[in-house]
Amino acid sequence: MTAESVTVRVPAKVNVQLAVGGPRPDGFHDLANVFLAVGLYDEVTVTPAESLRITCSGPDADQVPLDASNLAARAALALAARYGRAADVHIHIAKDIPVAGGMAGGSADGAGALLACDALWGTGASREELLEICAELGSDVPFSLVGGAALGRGRGELLTPLETGGTFDWVFAVADGGLSTPAVYRECDRLRGEAEIPAPEASEALLDALRAGDPAALAAAVSNDLQPAAISLRPSLEATLAAGTEAGALAAMVSGSGPTTAFLAGSAGEAEKVADALRASGTCRAVRVAAGAVAGATVVG
Numbered sequence: 001m002t003a004e005s006v007t008v009r010v011p012a013k014v015n016v017q018l019a020v021g022g023p024r025p026d027g028f029h030d031l032a033n034v035f036l037a038v039g040l041y042d043e044v045t046v047t048p049a050e051s052l053r054i055t056c057s058g059p060d061a062d063q064v065p066l067d068a069s070n071l072a073a074r075a076a077l078a079l080a081a082r083y084g085r086a087a088d089v090h091i092h093i094a095k096d097i098p099v100a101g102g103m104a105g106g107s108a109d110g111a112g113a114l115l116a117c118d119a120l121w122g123t124g125a126s127r128e129e130l131l132e133i134c135a136e137l138g139s140d141v142p143f144s145l146v147g148g149a150a151l152g153r154g155r156g157e158l159l160t161p162l163e164t165g166g167t168f169d170w171v172f173a174v175a176d177g178g179l180s181t182p183a184v185y186r187e188c189d190r191l192r193g194e195a196e197i198p199a200p201e202a203s204e205a206l207l208d209a210l211r212a213g214d215p216a217a218l219a220a221a222v223s224n225d226l227q228p229a230a231i232s233l234r235p236s237l238e239a240t241l242a243a244g245t246e247a248g249a250l251a252a253m254v255s256g257s258g259p260t261t262a263f264l265a266g267s268a269g270e271a272e273k274v275a276d277a278l279r280a281s282g283t284c285r286a287v288r289v290a291a292g293a294v295a296g297a298t299v300v301g
């Protein structure tokens, strides 16, 4: 690694509320998407190179595309195009966030590569410009840059930061294989049929619970409109959710579009107990423990 490398650390997310409106003419759905950044991280390192190249390491590395469809490559190309320069970097992704798991790993890499290239190239781009590029890359990418807790409106890209009054302890059960986000939204529409869909709104009780740092109150208020669709496409998630509930989790839910399932615990110690029980249950591929809220994309070296 040369002295010119820049490394950015970017967290995963869990959606503590995901309220989904009806389909829009552009194919997206309006959301009230309450994001919480949690301490599972990808690290994105950019180094000057002859031309754009991507490598990836980590347990799920074989599932990450290494061509121009990778969100990190798209981020580098978008920033380079805006500043009239070549995207001549080697991007290395040290991936710890489960792939296609509903934890925004690809979005994290997009935000990470953007911030890393910006620092390496010294573009002087404003925060607003970076957020604009993030929104072009994907609905969840702006949140990966910002982190903490935030309400995402529109398709999730219009962020309002939220206060959190304490740390929330989570357990994540990683499932075998991924779920396609567009397929889960389509299944949500199919299950809803002709029903009238109200405009999505953030729950006041949920925002109060975040502000108070109260896990029991948060557990009572969490919701995910994509959960029935994820379970419809992957019925085995029911068994994982039941195993976490039996183990004493305060709340058990699908993380975003899934198939990762998320369990809120009352303390770090409780989280370890839930994690042990999930590991023993044989209902998932891997179990991770992480707390949030944590900071968004951050230059670490």
Ligand SMILES: C[C@@](CO)(OP(=O)(O)O)[C@H](O)COP(=O)(O)OP(=O)(O)OC[C@H]1O[C@@H](n2ccc(N)nc2=O)[C@H](O)[C@@H]1O
Pocket: 015, 018, 027, 028, 029, 030, 031, 033, 101, 102, 103, 104, 105, 107, 137, 138, 139, 140, 141, 154, 155, 156, 181, 182, 185, 255, 256, 257, 258
């Ligand atoms: C569901 C959520 C919850 O945070 O994330 P995941 O759980 O998959 O990580 C997000 O809405 C995913 O955001 P992201 O993965 O960035 O989606 P995008 O790349 O913008 O869009 C991919 C596809 O998802 C669908 N999509 C996405 C966002 C949205 N508000 N409405 C949609 O219908 C569309 O079919 C779109 O073509």
Ligand SMILES: Nc1ncnc2c1ncn2[C@@H]1O[C@H](COP(=O)(O)OP(=O)(O)O)[C@@H](O)[C@H]1O
Pocket: 063, 064, 065, 069, 070, 071, 072, 093, 098, 099, 100, 101, 102, 103, 104, 105, 106, 107, 109, 110, 178, 179, 181, 257, 258
């Ligand atoms: N840097 C990246 N890391 C992971 N997946 C990526 C990346 N760039 C593009 N993708 C694609 O995005 C899809 C969604 O992956 P990911 O962002 O991890 O999940 P989710 O959208 O469920 O949070 C993957 O199947 C993969 O094809």
